[in-house]
Amino acid sequence: MSKDPLVIFTPSGKRGTFPLGTPILTAARQLGVDLDSVCGGRGICSRCQITPSYGEFPKHGVTVEKDALNAWNAVEERYKSKRGLIEGRRLGCQATVQGDIVIDVPPESQVHKQVVRKRAETRDITLNPSTKLFYVSVQEPDMHDPSGDMERLIAALRADWDLPELEFDFSVLPLLQPALRKGQWKVTVAVHLGDDVVAPRIVHIWPEFYEGTIYGMAVDLGSTTIAAHLCDLQTGAVVASSGVMNPQIRYGEDLMSRVSYSMMNDNGAQEMTNAVRAGMDTLFAQIATEAGIEPALIMDAVFVCNPVMHHLFLGIDPFELGQAPFALATSDAISTRAQNIDLSNIHPAARIYLLPCIAGHVGADAAAVALSEAPHLSDDLVLVVDVGTNAEILLGNRQRVLACSSPTGPAFEGAQISSGQRAAPGAIERVEIDPITKAPRFRVIGSDLWSDDPEFATETLSSGITGICGSGIIEMVAEMRIAGIVDGPGLIGSPEQTGTDRCFLDGRTYSYLVYDGSADGGPKITVTNRDIREIQMAKAALYSGARLLMDKFGVDTMDRIVLAGAFGAHISPKHAMVLGMIPDCQLSRVTSAGNAAGTGARIALLNTQARSEIEQVVQNIDKIETAIEPRFQEHFVNASAIPNAVEKFPILAGHVTLPTATFNTGDAAGPTTRRRRRRG
Numbered sequence: 283m284s285k286d287p288l289v290i291f292t293p294s295g296k297r298g299t300f301p302l303g304t305p306i307l308t309a310a311r312q313l314g315v316d317l318d319s320v321c322g323g324r325g326i327c328s329r330c331q332i333t334p335s336y337g338e339f340p341k342h343g344v345t346v347e348k349d350a351l352n353a354w355n356a357v358e359e360r361y362k363s364k365r366g367l368i369e370g371r372r373l374g375c376q377a378t379v380q381g382d383i384v385i386d387v388p389p390e391s392q393v394h395k396q397v398v399r400k401r402a403e404t405r406d407i408t409l410n411p412s413t414k415l416f417y418v419s420v421q422e423p424d425m426h427d428p429s430g431d432m433e434r435l436i437a438a439l440r441a442d443w444d445l446p447e448l449e450f451d452f453s454v455l456p457l458l459q460p461a462l463r464k465g466q467w468k469v470t471v472a473v474h475l476g477d478d479v480v481a482p483r484i485v486h487i488w489p490e491f492y493e494g495t496i497y498g499m500a501v502d503l504g505s506t507t508i509a510a511h512l513c514d515l516q517t518g519a520v521v522a523s524s525g526v527m528n529p530q531i532r533y534g535e536d537l538m539s540r541v542s543y544s545m546m547n548d549n550g551a552q553e554m555t556n557a558v559r560a561g562m563d564t565l566f567a568q569i570a571t572e573a574g575i576e577p578a579l580i581m582d583a584v585f586v587c588n589p590v591m592h593h594l595f596l597g598i599d600p601f602e603l604g605q606a607p608f609a610l611a612t613s614d615a616i617s618t619r620a621q622n623i624d625l626s627n628i629h630p631a632a633r634i635y636l637l638p639c640i641a642g643h644v645g646a647d648a649a650a651v652a653l654s655e656a657p658h659l660s661d662d663l664v665l666v667v668d669v670g671t672n673a674e675i676l677l678g679n680r681q682r683v684l685a686c687s688s689p690t691g692p693a694f695e696g697a698q699i700s701s702g703q704r705a706a707p708g709a710i711e712r713v714e715i716d717p718i719t720k721a722p723r724f725r726v727i728g729s730d731l732w733s734d735d736p737e738f739a740t741e742t743l744s745s746g747i748t749g750i751c752g753s754g755i756i757e758m759v760a761e762m763r764i765a766g767i768v769d770g771p772g773l774i775g776s777p778e779q780t781g782t783d784r785c786f787l788d789g790r791t792y793s794y795l796v797y798d799g800s801a802d803g804g805p806k807i808t809v810t811n812r813d814i815r816e817i818q819m820a821k822a823a824l825y826s827g828a829r830l831l832m833d834k835f836g837v838d839t840m841d842r843i844v845l846a847g848a849f850g851a852h853i854s855p856k857h858a859m860v861l862g863m864i865p866d867c868q869l870s871r872v873t874s875a876g877n878a879a880g881t882g883a884r885i886a887l888l889n890t891q892a893r894s895e896i897e898q899v900v901q902n903i904d905k906i907e908t909a910i911e912p913r914f915q916e917h918f919v920n921a922s923a924i925p926n927a928v929e930k931f932p933i934l935a936g937h938v939t940l941p942t943a944t945f946n947t948g949d950a951a952g953p954t955t956r957r958r959r960r961r962g
């Protein structure tokens with residue numbers, strides 16, 4: 283008796299023998315090979331595409347003959363003529379085993395495909411969404427064996443797809459009978475596969491094979507802006523991204539003013555809840571329009587946010603978060619119906635998920651950063667800093683992860699800086715100051731030219747030179763320190779002390795002239811000593827949070843630093859270190875992660891296993907509450923100097939020599955050490 287043919291799958295390497303005529307899809311399923319299918323092998327969905335390989339395979343010990351698979355069949359021909367099929371591909375449900383064969387499963391045919399992230403050093407996302415599509419053929423009703431259409435649909439899904447006894451959303455019932463009859467008893471259903479809170483359930487139904495896809499939304503709900511990515515739940519691709527201002531801004535720029543608003547006004551919390559939910563609904567509608575899809579095709583949404591936004595979005599008064607011991611209503615992840623938070627531009631049966639909070643001041647946004655940057659999986663010690671109006675800071679490795687948040691305030695966003703502005707065309711974002719002449723040259727957003735380029739004036743004609751954005755002010759102050767215009771304690775020197783009349787007396791202290799466009803009706807851009815103070819306080823808050831975590835970890839250095847947040851992506855590591863905003867570290871080991879909180883939301887949206895992972899990881903993160911740590915104030919005072927009154931920056935010293943002169947003649951006030959209010 284001849285032996286059954288051997289089937290070898292790559293890249294998994296899984297292999298087994300199968301009787302002649304076994305479809306490749308069946309072989310794949312039996313071996314647990316990750317080969318996709320929505321239509322269950324009916325030759326409609328094309329998800330099961332495979333590439334057979336022929337010839338000698340010494341590595342596998344097989345020779346694959348030309349007739350190792352059955353001949354190209356009519357179903358494949360029909361599919362190819364209608365939709366096209368890459369040369370050499372077959373449909374795995376139509377190709378059957380006729381001899382030993384090596385089968386490659388291309389990435390797009392894998393169920394748990396990897397969604398590649400832009401940065402090489404981070405993990406790819408494994409696609410494993412909450413909601414999937416299944417095509418199924420349902421038995422027609424029989425007068426002699428009466429049963430409901432839904433019961434027969436559920437039975438068919440169990441038989442064909444091995445799904446458990448499904449529940450169904452009430453909204454599906456009116457769609458069911460027309461869909462079954464229109465599709466001649468063949469339908470596609472969207473099934474939410476269940477989580478810790480709900481059992482697996484049918485959420486939508488289409489007649490026949492549904493050619494389209496379904497979507498999910500990953501949302502970073504910030505106190506200033508709400509940013510969202512619309513993702514295809516079948517491919518993991520980001521289809522559209524957009525953002526709106528958080529409408530709660532009218533109740534206060536920072537989080538504490540919103541908490542106070544809720545304390546001072548009856549219904550204040552409810553008003554803010556209504557505002558943020560309305561803003562969210564607008565954003566969902568806006569993105570759906572941009573992508574040209576019906577909002578009802580959005581079947582899942584994941585939100586990350588700080589604790590105050592978390593509470594207000596869920597309709598919980600944030601009162602307790604405004605006072606020690608900063609108790610959260612719940613720190614657990616939330617899984618609930620979208621309807622419970624009044625979202626209407628989403629499928630009526632859609633569910634939403636909020637990542638867990640880490641502590642009263644360290645929210646689901648920090649958990650999302652942890653999910654994205656995975657310090658808990660890092661062999662080396664990594665400091666992750668999400669720079670915003672409130673900095674979320676994580677320090678850790680495989681052994682241990684610590685987290686805190688630190689109130690940096692809005693200075694890094696250009697607020698409370700005399701010439702500060704948000705990042706927009708015309709804002710100074712890069713600066714160099716000549717150490718001899720003390721003259722600056724700069725670049726503005728919207729142009730790649732430096733200001734000493736002859737073409738600069740022409741190129742910036744439309745945007746103008748309007749102010750200094752957050753990353754610009756960091757470079758500006760650091761360059762002023764390197765050039766000897768500002769001293770270690772943070773005082774701007776006089777023209778005599780600095781050797782430049784760009785420094786001028788401005789009240790009781792000196793200011794530094796960056797750019798004077800007043801002759802042409804433009805602004806006069808200066809850096810005042812008060813601006814320096816604001817930056818000193820913001821960076822001292824950030825550094826002292828990081829230093830506190832280093833104390834708790836028992837280290838004075840770390841192997842690498844990740845700057846997260848939209849702003850973090852624009853910060854020059856060297857300048858941040860000169861400022862003493864981040865600890866001393868090899869400059870090449872300071873990287874930026876972009877919007878890591880948003881990425882964490884996307885990971886949790888696309889991979890439900892990642893939700894369980896972060897719920898587990900958060901349990902093991904040690905939370906440090908900076909407000910009650912006795913050494914925070916000491917670190918803060920030390921970190922108010924530029925770069926630091928006590929800490930040495932030996933690695934930085936290898937790159938930059940900082941002047942040691944000080945400008946205090948006894949009549950100027952040193953940097954204030956008042957504690958910042960929490961902001962976010």
Ligand code: FES
Nearest residue numbers: 323325327328375
């Ligand atoms: S499984 Fe759908 S076409 Fe093969």
